[in-house]
Amino acid sequence: MSTYNFGNRPADFAPIDLRNGTPDLDTLMTVAGWLTDALRAEYPGLVACGESVQRELALSAEDGLPPNRGRIRTALETVAIGAGAGTGSLTFTQQLLHALGL
Known part of the structure; x- marks a missing residue:
């Protein structure tokens, strides 16, 4: 993991821990939000990809079905x-790729 400062993420940030299985949807949504924020700062042309991941995870939270892994994989x-x-x-x-097994 890099030692660069990734913006306004919490000071207690740690990589996603997969020892207890797949992280919950809230954790994935949080990391997707950090991804989108990082893209805004580093690669504005790729922000739509981060927003796509966030949108798919939010849809999953809304309808209770698994997220569309194909769309998320393409964006990531x-x-x-x-x-x-x-x-x-x-x-x-x-x-996110690792946590989702993509």
């Missing part, structure tokens, strides 16, 4: 291709 892979190493955008993308 787009970010992974465009984001540079050591950036918050890439770190949050990798965490």
Whole structure:
């Protein structure tokens, strides 16, 4: 994990811990929000990808069904291709990919 400051995330931020299974939806939504914030600061052209992930997770919370993994994977892979190493955008993308098993 990078030592860069990723903006206004909480001081107690830690990577998503998968030892207890898949994180809950609230945790995933929080990290997706941090991803979108990081994209706004680092890669404004990719903000729509972060918003897409947030939208899919919010829809899942609303209807109680699993999130659309295909749409989330497409958005996260787009970010992974465009984001540079050591950036918050890439770190949050990798965490979400790993947490969702994509």
